[in-house]
Amino acid sequence: MANLRPLCTMCERAFAADDDTTLHHTAAEELKRSVEAGCFICKRFYKKIQELRDEAHTLGENIDRPLFEKIRYSRQWSGNGWLARNFTIEAFERSPEIWFDCITKEATKELGLRTSINSSLRSPDSLKQAKAWLENCRHHHELCNRRLQNVFVPSRLVHVLQLENGSVTSACLVIDTSLPSGTPYLSLSHSWGGARFLTLTGANLDQFREAIPVAELTAVFQDALYVAFQLGIPYIWIDSLCIIQDSPADWEYESKRMGEVYKGAVCNLSASAFKTGTQGLSSERGSHFSEILPMQIDKQNGSLRSSADCPEDAQFYLMERSVLRGKPWETICSGPLFERAWVLQEQILALRVLHFGKSELFWECKEVFANETWASGWASLPTQCHNEDDHVERALSDMGDAFRYHKQRNPLWQFMVEDLDSVESSDGLWRRIVRDYSARSLTYSTDRLPALSGVAREFSAMYEKSRYLLGQWSDDLHLGLLWSQTRPFPPSANTLAWPQVPSWSWASLNAPVDWYIYDLTVDSQQDPTSLCKSINPMTEPDSHAMTLIGNLMRLDLPDQNRGARWYTFDNGSLTLAYWTFFSWQFYLDQWYFDSLQGKDDEAKTHAMLSSVFFIPLLYKNYRQIICLVLLPLPPARGVFRRAGIVHIYNPGGGVDKNFTPMAREYQKNIAENLYQDCDGEGNYQIAIV
Known part of the structure; x- marks a missing residue:
């Protein structure tokens, strides 16, 4: 072990020499010997090459080839006591970069960087x-x-x-x-x-x-x-x-x-x-936690000392860029x-x-x-430093906001639960939480809502007039109901999480959901009754049925004369483009999409359009209206199950917020058993379970 060297000769040259671009190790055996000798940098190269090899093997690519083609480095910048080197590894038809910074003792003190920590987390x-x-x-x-x-x-x-x-x-x-x-x-x-x-x-x-x-x-x-x-x-x-x-x-x-x-x-x-x-x-972490390596560099002749006896109070400290500029x-x-x-x-x-x-x-x-x-x-890191050497200021400028923790942090952790009443859009915040939460795993599907109940209770204290409804909020239903299952569909995601959760709740599926398909900040102040006249959830005791009164519609089946000009089916998404310049973009829930399997795209399209209805909930400027896709559940009268969402879109404009005239064209053949009531003006009452 006495022969271990913190840096091999090639890596010493990379930081001591003044050349701009030079080849590093050119042979696999040479790199392996350097790794065995303990080179701080080569060990990281070898680990990255092994990761590239494993990735290629997983993808079924040819790995019967040399360990790597070449490693080269370039000087990104240097001066004022701060060096930066960029190494490129060419291996398995990939060319990842690994960056290293070498900074002075003064710079580490300015930044509050600890250059040595203990070998055990329990120390x-x-x-x-x-x-x-x-x-x-x-x-x-x-x-x-x-x-x-x-x-x-x-x-x-x-x-x-x-x-x-x-x-x-x-x-x-x-x-x-x-x-x-x-x-x-x-x-x-x-x-x-x-x-x-x-x-x-x-x-x-x-x-x-x-x-x-x-x-x-x-x-x-x-x-x-x-x-x-x-x-x-x-x-x-x-x-x-x-x-x-x-x-x-x-x-x-x-x-x-x-x-x-x-x-x-x-x-x-x-x-x-x-x-x-x-x-x-x-x-x-081992006897020496080697994220940071002390070095001595002779500024006059460019020689570098990285021997094992290099003092902790060295002139320079070498580290991977992630230490300084990571996230x-x-x-x-x-x-x-x-x-x-x-x-x-x-x-x-x-x-x-x-x-x-x-x-x-x-x-x-x-x-x-x-x-x-x-x-x-x-x-607490400084944003500006003013001294004779501007290395810290230059470094911070080069790194931009990477150092500013509160700007890179996940926004879900940016708020205090006591301050929810001052959050600009608590509704949007709740949806971001659900987006993150729904992608996580549960041992028991029945925990789908209980595992979020503590956060819901904090929101409930701020929503004085809004009721918490199985993962949704009563004052936000015209937006909250328009969730979409994320794609690509994961395996076995179509199973209901637990029978007590109705289909209109995102919690009904063991699957990630999102509202990413459209910007919900647009028209977020719209009158929720401008399209759907009433959304009245869970009015009956022990019932999860949600009552809607709005423009219940269905599309005609496409035909050669006046139907869809083209359509594509892709992982639960269906696009229909009509000669009338309107396009219909369906995003189906996986359970319903899976029920259409075994058919070609044309047959799937006909099967879907002959079965589903939709009801508009959100108007987005003059180009787009977003609707729920619903599947009737006979023999119950006017009872439906959610099957997805659909965007009615006209890129040239002309989609009117008063949707009733347009809806009349698509309200043909709605039999009495498909609704609970009708006002004669195009508004039908239905229930979603």
Whole structure:
């Protein structure tokens, strides 16, 4: 191991030499020897090449070829103590770029960059940093402390009692009546995974109140208890240890309070990078965490020193561009935990979060997003620096908004739940939340709405006149009903999530949904009765039927004389263009599209148009009207099931907001059994279930 070199000769030359474009390693064996010797840069090249090879193999491409064709680099810019190199790898008919920055010691200090961190996420220094983030936020962040003093205490909490030799040795379950109001506690977000593990049941409830067998807990729970003790907050809420797992009554009660649990926690511990509880929270980073490499460069002759004895207080520090110019929020959100639907409301409602990533701790609150490398946080980085050397200012200018955390952050996490009444468009915000949420996975489809109930409760407090209706809002139905299942359709997405959810709710499908097909901000202030005279949901007790009164219509079947000029069917989308210059763009729900399978496009089109009806809900300027696509459910009179949406579009204009005259042309052959009532003016009353 004594022969390990932080940089090979070729990589040293890339930063010490003054040439603009030069070939790097040209042979695979040469690159492998450099990797074995420990070269900081070549190891990253080799990893990228392996990823390219795996990608090509997955796509069925030929991988029986040399490991790579060539690696070349170019100097992007240099001067004022800041170097940037761009390496291009040509392998498996791909040419990805890997960027490296080499910055001075002064620049790292200006930016608050930590050049060395500990080898383990469980190290005292790492958790000391976590505690510093927490205490600083609790005592100094005005925005974070605007939330009213928490008095909520969960029904049960795990109390960490003792720590020895870096492990929790004693813990027990306590109930709320034994704790004072406002007792500070932590919460945990984690992925259950497929393996069985020890949970709270009716049989062991009394035992847990005496003592929880810590050694039998899964690794993520043991680590969470350890972190709680180290942070000085020895109470923590963990779902499977605080909810009786074999009691449907306890689950129903506690699941309704789950939003309050995460909202009331002092901080949420998030196992962001881990798929299962067996992985714990503490990936080892090795004896040397080599995201940043210290270097010495002789400015006079261009020689470079990168030997193992290079001092930490070096002149320069080498790092991959992602360290300086990456998107830390994307790094966290790409973790497997964020594929879980339940976690979304935990993210939104938690006031503070300590994320456990694969290689670093990340801190998130309303004012700061930070990790161990950028311990002071992205939000606190300077926008301008004025000194003799302008390297920092130049770097920030070159990076643009990449450093500005609050500009790159997912907008769902930009708001405080207490400020919903001041959000410019809470309706639009709800739709963005549903878009993210519906794409996440659930172990049990019956959790489709319960897993979002905590966030819905926060919105409900702000919508004084609007009723929450199975994922929709009563004051927003003329827009909210026009969701569309995203494409391409995923496998098995057509199954109803659970029988109690009606077809007009996006929650009726186990599938991602969106409102992306059109800009809902346009005409968002329209009178909802301008097209559909009435949308009256769930008027009967225990009924999920929604009553609509509007222009019920159907299209004629296309024929050679006056029908559709052309049509295309693609993954549930059907476009019909008529000689009248109107086009009809259908976006069908997968369950209905699948019912048309086994036919060619012409047969599918005829089968659909002979079956479905539609009713307009949204007028978009003078070119477009958007409608629900409905399938009748005989023998019930005037009862339909949602089958998708359709856009009626004329690129030349001429679509009138007063749709009734146009609708009359398409209201032929509507038999009495297809509606519940009619006013004689083209408005039909129907029910959607």
